[in-house]
Amino acid sequence: MKFLYCVIVSAIIMGLARVYFHRKNTPLDTVPATQVYNEAPRQIYELLFCDDLNKYAKMKKYFPVLFEQKPSQEVLLALANDSGQESRIRILAHRRLKETGFSAPTREVFGVIVEYNQKGNGLDTLAVYSDGNIRYINYTGKMAVITEPLPNTNIPALTKQLLEQAQQLAQTIGPWGEQRLPPPAAEQVRITLLVNGDICFGQAPADGMQKDPLGAPLLQTMAALLLEVTQAATSDKTTTGKRAHF
Numbered sequence: 001m002k003f004l005y006c007v008i009v010s011a012i013i014m015g016l017a018r019v020y021f022h023r024k025n026t027p028l029d030t031v032p033a034t035q036v037y038n039e040a041p042r043q044i045y046e047l048l049f050c051d052d053l054n055k056y057a058k059m060k061k062y063f064p065v066l067f068e069q070k071p072s073q074e075v076l077l078a079l080a081n082d083s084g085q086e087s088r089i090r091i092l093a094h095r096r097l098k099e100t101g102f103s104a105p106t107r108e109v110f111g112v113i114v115e116y117n118q119k120g121n122g123l124d125t126l127a128v129y130s131d132g133n134i135r136y137i138n139y140t141g142k143m144a145v146i147t148e149p150l151p152n153t154n155i156p157a158l159t160k161q162l163l164e165q166a167q168q169l170a171q172t173i174g175p176w177g178e179q180r181l182p183p184p185a186a187e188q189v190r191i192t193l194l195v196n197g198d199i200c201f202g203q204a205p206a207d208g209m210q211k212d213p214l215g216a217p218l219l220q221t222m223a224a225l226l227l228e229v230t231q232a233a234t235s236d237k238t239t240t241g242k243r244a245h246f
């Protein structure tokens with residue numbers, strides 16, 4: 001894990017500094033999801049982006065309004081604004097609200113996802129949500145999950161810092177507005193922001209770029225967070241508590 005962390009940090013700090021946020025006229029290198037993950041991690045990967053309600057069918061009995069043909073805008077708004085609710089559910093509520101014609105007065109980042117397809121190994125994906133939930137999918141297919149605060153680590157502070165950086169970045173870019181692209185190809189890094197119910201993203205090669213004043217700090221924070229997450233996932237104490245595990 002330490003070697004992988006060093007590789008990612010090197011690519012992030014030395015290479016992926018300037019992030020080219022979506023340019024619809026610029027082709028982006030991608031690969032099919034079936035080439036980077038087997039079925040189980042691929043299913044988790046697809047759930048990270050909250051852009052396909054059908055993948056959340058098991059939640060219908062808990063949040064029926066999300067699946068109604070003509071949902072109540074009032075009920076959806078209450079769900080979207082419920083700070084005690086899981087971030088991914090709030091994102092789905094925002095997506096349905098947008099379908100009803102509602103326009104949120106503010107742009108709030110509910111999630112940040114960084115993907116790095118390391119040449120010779122494969123795709124690493126780290127997803128961080130505003131409720132503190134974290135999902136990490138290693139290129140091997142192993143996964144780490146954090147579903148509650150880990151106060152004896154730097155994870156809460158780094159998560160807060162990351163979301164603040166993402167919020168700044170979100171003010172400078174608009175939503176993608178099209179179907180989400182497949183994973184980035186080898187030697188490519190992609191940053192995805194889940195802003196209300198929208199996807200905003202940038203993708204660039206992992207080397208040969210100058211530093212970007214907004215993108216580079218976010219990626220450095222994400223790299224530091226990744227180290228904390230992998231350490232927590234492999235520590236006996238944390239694994240026993242089932243709070244962060246592979």
